[in-house]
Amino acid sequence: xxxxxxxxxxxxxxxxxxxxxxxxxxLGVVPFFIYVGIFLxxxxxxxxxxxxxxxxxxxxxxxxxxxxxxxxxxxFITSFQISAVSALxxxxxxxxxxxxxxxxxxxxxxxRTVMSASGVIAQFGGVTLAFAFVATIGTEGIVYxxxxxxxxxxxxxxxxxxxxSGFTLIYLYFQIPLMVLVFIPALDGIRPQWREATESLGGxxxxxWRFVAGPLLFPAFLGCTLLLFANAFSAYATVAAxxxxxxxxxxxxxxxxxxxxxxxxxxxxxxALAVAMIFVVLVVMSLYTLLQRRTAHWLR
Amino acid sequence: xxxxxRFRLRAFRLAIFVLAGLFFLVPIFAMLEFSTRGNDVNSPRxxxxxxxIPSTPELADAITxxxxxxxxxxxxxxxxxxxxxxxxxxxxxxxxxxxxxxxLMPLTVPAIALVVGIKPIYIWISLNxxxxxxxxxxxxxxxxxxxxxxxxxxxxxxxxxxxxxEAARSLGAGWGTVMLRVVVPNMRSAILNAALLSxxxxxxxxxxxxxxxxxxxxxxxxxxxxxxxxxxxxVAVASLLFAFVILIVxxxxxxxxxxxxxxxxxx
Numbered sequence: 137x138x139x140x141x142x143x144x145x146x147x148x149x150x151x152x153x154x155x156x157x158x159x160x161x162x163l164g165v166v167p168f169f170i171y172v173g174i175f176l177x178x179x180x181x182x183x184x185x186x187x188x189x190x191x192x193x194x195x196x197x198x199x200x201x202x203x204x205x206x207x208x209x210x211x212f213i214t215s216f217q218i219s220a221v222s223a224l225x226x227x228x229x230x231x232x233x234x235x236x237x238x239x240x241x242x243x244x245x246x247x248r249t250v251m252s253a254s255g256v257i258a259q260f261g262g263v264t265l266a267f268a269f270v271a272t273i274g275t276e277g278i279v280y281x282x283x284x285x286x287x288x289x290x291x292x293x294x295x296x297x298x299x300x301s302g303f304t305l306i307y308l309y310f311q312i313p314l315m316v317l318v319f320i321p322a323l324d325g326i327r328p329q330w331r332e333a334t335e336s337l338g339g340x341x342x343x344x345w346r347f348v349a350g351p352l353l354f355p356a357f358l359g360c361t362l363l364l365f366a367n368a369f370s371a372y373a374t375v376a377a378x379x380x381x382x383x384x385x386x387x388x389x390x391x392x393x394x395x396x397x398x399x400x401x402x403x404x405x406x407x408a409l410a411v412a413m414i415f416v417v418l419v420v421m422s423l424y425t426l427l428q429r430r431t432a433h434w435l436r
Numbered sequence: 437x438x439x440x441x442r443f444r445l446r447a448f449r450l451a452i453f454v455l456a457g458l459f460f461l462v463p464i465f466a467m468l469e470f471s472t473r474g475n476d477v478n479s480p481r482x483x484x485x486x487x488x489i490p491s492t493p494e495l496a497d498a499i500t501x502x503x504x505x506x507x508x509x510x511x512x513x514x515x516x517x518x519x520x521x522x523x524x525x526x527x528x529x530x531x532x533x534x535x536x537x538x539x540l541m542p543l544t545v546p547a548i549a550l551v552v553g554i555k556p557i558y559i560w561i562s563l564n565x566x567x568x569x570x571x572x573x574x575x576x577x578x579x580x581x582x583x584x585x586x587x588x589x590x591x592x593x594x595x596x597x598x599x600x601x602e603a604a605r606s607l608g609a610g611w612g613t614v615m616l617r618v619v620v621p622n623m624r625s626a627i628l629n630a631a632l633l634s635x636x637x638x639x640x641x642x643x644x645x646x647x648x649x650x651x652x653x654x655x656x657x658x659x660x661x662x663x664x665x666x667x668x669x670x671v672a673v674a675s676l677l678f679a680f681v682i683l684i685v686x687x688x689x690x691x692x693x694x695x696x697x698x699x700x701x702x703x
Contacts, residue, residue: 164523179553236452252683268463271470370546373642410549
């Protein structure tokens with residue numbers, strides 16, 4: 137994984153000989169480990185341990201049986217679909233945008249603007265984003281009305297903005313910038329000399345992309361797509377702002393189990409669901425790391 | 437590069453930028469348009485919604501609180517994460533894999549899952565120490581970790597840290613001087629980058645605050661939207677533009693100096 141917004145990326149040579157390892161030097165990392173221990177490792181442990189404690193206090197897998205319900209499966213499948221489609225489409229469009237940026241002046245105003253904007257937009261999900269799309273293509277939105285005046289009705293049957301297909305479109309708004317941020321370093325690693333070498337050997341543009349740049353970029357592309365998938369799978373605030381009831385995606389099911397507005401809060405089941413989500417993302421991120429290692433090997 | 441290929445590349449870039457510009461700017465413009473609409477269909481455009489921002493107490497408070505959270509989180513990031521990363525690189529290289537793993541871990545734990553485990557800790561904190569919303573910055577630092585780590589790691593990778601610190605130490609500098617007067621000036625743009633990503637993340641954060649019943653900017657925006665949609669959209673677009681402007685400004689400031697290591701451009 138490379139730094140967001142940091143095109144130039146090199147790993148420093150690690151000091152091979154190393155200084156004397158005085159026991160005292162361990163003290164330097166103690167604050168960091170205390171902090172992540174309390175706010176990252178302990179919560180993770182609470183989730184995993186809590187998911188194994190049944191409501192009567194005994195240790196069992198009964199919480200996981202709570203996931204075995206049709207509406208839970210449906211939420212997970214919907215989450216999966218939205219994440220997969222928005223990751224794929226976002227990766228392709230984001231890669232095109234990243235290429236358009238990478239072929240420009242590396243210190244230019246355009247690149248700086250696009251990278252800064254990507255940094256903001258990739259983080260701004262949630263209510264703001266939901267509003268943006270409601271104001272654009274909601275039934276009171278400016279683009280929807282504009283099209284309607286010209287005889288084009290975006291919603292002939294249903295207002296799909298508030299359905300999974302609409303969420304997928306909205307997710308692209310933060311997926312594309314994220315792709316730009318994570319894919320640019322790979323594009324920056326491509327050297328013009330490789331293209332010149334292809335040409336001097338008689339290769340065409342097609343040959344260059346098919347046999348040189350394509351295979352080099354493909355692992356990075358696939359890896360970034362997986363990162364986008366994990367990102368979409370974790371996203372929660374946007375849909376929460378658009379749909380108030382029904383737990384249409386997995387994170388909303390967790391929320392419904394946590395907030396006990398109806399007095400039906402089930403912390404055990406919430407934790408089991410959280411573990412299931414972590415599991416899905418963990419699988420995806422492991423693949424990402426594997427692919428990233430492979431890419432980093434070539435794009436030094 | 438042949439002339440025809442250069443032309444094709446220019447046409448391709450132009451098309452991409454126009455399309456991307458439309459996709460990303462139209463929704464922001466639509467929010468601006470929506471926030472200036474009058475109450476009735478025929479009433480004229482006005483800035484009432486914007487004028488109401490300061491006089492809506494929840495919003496004014498939430499904006500202050502979110503900005504404070506952003507500053508505190510960024511400062512903690514620089515005081516805790518950066519020194520740890522420098523220390524690990526210099527003195528405990530064997531730990532670098534562990535630190536990297538921990539810093540990237542929040543990417544694999546969805547925020548909505550992490551909040552399930554962090555909620556009991558915050559209940560304990562609010563009972564025993566403080567119920568101030570500013571305590572949220574501890575949790576936000578966790579969310580910021582992966583982004584900050586990658587930005588700082590790229591910055592540290594671009595300077596010859598070992599030589600620089602050894603030179604400083606041999607001239608009698610203490611570790612504080614090394615950090616403040618050698619490391620920080622040499623990776624200014626990486627530090628800014630990490631800080632900016634932290635600010636953007638904190639200003640946009642909703643999940644943690646919502647589930648743990650704290651009212652930050654995003655929670656307040658949603659709350660106000662139930663009563664006064666126009667004003668909440670005005671705040672939303674204002675916060676978006678605000679974050680964008682500080683990012684642009686700081687990306688220029690960050691380019692002020694060339695790294696002493698001379699090993700290329702850090703940003």
